[in-house]
Amino acid sequence: MLKKTPFYEKHIEMGGRMVEFAGFCMPIQYKGVVKEVLSVRECFGLFDVSHMGEIKLAGKDAENFVSYITINNPKALEEFQVQYSAMCYKDGGIVDDLLVYKFPDHFLLVVNAANTEKDYEWIVENAKCKMQNVKWDVVVENISEKIAQLAIQGPKAEEVLKPMFDIDISRVAYYHSAMAKFSGIDVLLSRTGYTGEDGFELYFDAKHALNVWDALFKEVPELESCGLAARDILRFEARYCLYGNDIDGTTNPIEAGLSWITKLDKETFIGKEAILKAKENIKRRLTSFVMERGIPRKGYEIYKDSNRVGTVTSGGYSPTLKKGIGLGYIDVPHHKSGGTVDIVIKDRLEPATIIKGAFYKRGRGE
Amino acid sequence: MAEVRDELKYTESDEWVRIEGDIAVIGITDYAQEQLSDIVAVECKEVGDRVKKGESVATVEAVKAASDIYAPLSGEIIETNENAVSSPELLNQSPYNEGWILKLRIENKNELSSLMDAEGYKKKHES
Numbered sequence: 001m002l003k004k005t006p007f008y009e010k011h012i013e014m015g016g017r018m019v020e021f022a023g024f025c026m027p028i029q030y031k032g033v034v035k036e037v038l039s040v041r042e043c044f045g046l047f048d049v050s051h052m053g054e055i056k057l058a059g060k061d062a063e064n065f066v067s068y069i070t071i072n073n074p075k076a077l078e079e080f081q082v083q084y085s086a087m088c089y090k091d092g093g094i095v096d097d098l099l100v101y102k103f104p105d106h107f108l109l110v111v112n113a114a115n116t117e118k119d120y121e122w123i124v125e126n127a128k129c130k131m132q133n134v135k136w137d138v139v140v141e142n143i144s145e146k147i148a149q150l151a152i153q154g155p156k157a158e159e160v161l162k163p164m165f166d167i168d169i170s171r172v173a174y175y176h177s178a179m180a181k182f183s184g185i186d187v188l189l190s191r192t193g194y195t196g197e198d199g200f201e202l203y204f205d206a207k208h209a210l211n212v213w214d215a216l217f218k219e220v221p222e223l224e225s226c227g228l229a230a231r232d233i234l235r236f237e238a239r240y241c242l243y244g245n246d247i248d249g250t251t252n253p254i255e256a257g258l259s260w261i262t263k264l265d266k267e268t269f270i271g272k273e274a275i276l277k278a279k280e281n282i283k284r285r286l287t288s289f290v291m292e293r294g295i296p297r298k299g300y301e302i303y304k305d306s307n308r309v310g311t312v313t314s315g316g317y318s319p320t321l322k323k324g325i326g327l328g329y330i331d332v333p334h335h336k337s338g339g340t341v342d343i344v345i346k347d348r349l350e351p352a353t354i355i356k357g358a359f360y361k362r363g364r365g366e
Numbered sequence: 367m368a369e370v371r372d373e374l375k376y377t378e379s380d381e382w383v384r385i386e387g388d389i390a391v392i393g394i395t396d397y398a399q400e401q402l403s404d405i406v407a408v409e410c411k412e413v414g415d416r417v418k419k420g421e422s423v424a425t426v427e428a429v430k431a432a433s434d435i436y437a438p439l440s441g442e443i444i445e446t447n448e449n450a451v452s453s454p455e456l457l458n459q460s461p462y463n464e465g466w467i468l469k470l471r472i473e474n475k476n477e478l479s480s481l482m483d484a485e486g487y488k489k490k491h492e493s
Contacts, residue, residue: 017401033404033429034403034404229429233429317407317427317428319429
């Protein structure tokens, strides 16, 4: 039985084409993927992201425990600050990538919908383990079903949302959050997103979901509803990893380009030893490439001088760059930016140029 | 609601066929272009290639996915739509007219009976 977000009826009403995603019935697109992508790049767009998982961690040891199970350092966070992080297995493979919110009396982990159950079990399992013979004082709760989440993303998101809040949302900095009232409803307002644009994510009690939706459309009738397809392309152009494509239990954070969130100077965390060891001898790197001809797709093979050197993990057409773009693991040293590789498209080799980092950077793309 | 034209024949895999004597003009249906969304590239086999019914004759690339177009009938490719190759959005804008993909010289007219008529195609997408 597919799960529905509280906005299911709204998606149907607005002509969203519904598909199965991570056990949920979700809109893949409304009026057209390119239109939705460009509205977010140029103006703003709305995403129902209520399928995301929320796991709450409270108790005296919450901070130490979050530090133990994640690779970034939550101790560096101020209250209401947000951090991109990941959880790893002992062998360095990635359990999930996630956001960590620090609140006065608890932490909140926002995880991928497809991984919510797995993550929750992983966390509970580890919370039972003793640390230096002392049991963790931590209470873990999966609150995903109680929480609805909407993302409003785009360069004009702040401008259109500002009048609807009781606080000055322009003072909420990137990767920070605040409690606020939206049309009289308590929401957690977070300046985060998965599109490469400025924007906000709102978390609120699922029972107020339709009130929030209606209030939003009443104030901003021109709001463009966007589906999962647009969300995937937007994240991909910004080179944000997608769990299940670009990262998973068989990839470590260093080869995935996530060194910047891997705090190997932390005293301890799950996976630290394996990652330290892997770091000494990185054999492949998650690499971005662009193509003048042809469109790479997930699973396509990557060659260099007739040797197989990798596999595409995310591929597609970039409406912003107007060309084929791809991400894939490429064997060192063929991953270096400026170099070229060949992608196998239907028994044919098409050249691809390796670039450094993101395909699209805010304020610099088209 | 996707448009279905009465004068055309259809395949299970959402191609349409217009019979003009010995020639079959082939394209993708309105339903198919809606499903694919923004089409950004069309690539066809070469004029002169002989294809069997069910064989891939073209690839349509949309933003999110690539789709094969299968020959609804066996025959020889006699023309490909260069306008659609250079402006793939024609497949979205005008799937039954300007967005045609290629023309085949029909080899075996008996194969026509395997195609659906408009009523049959409508029913397929109603369920």
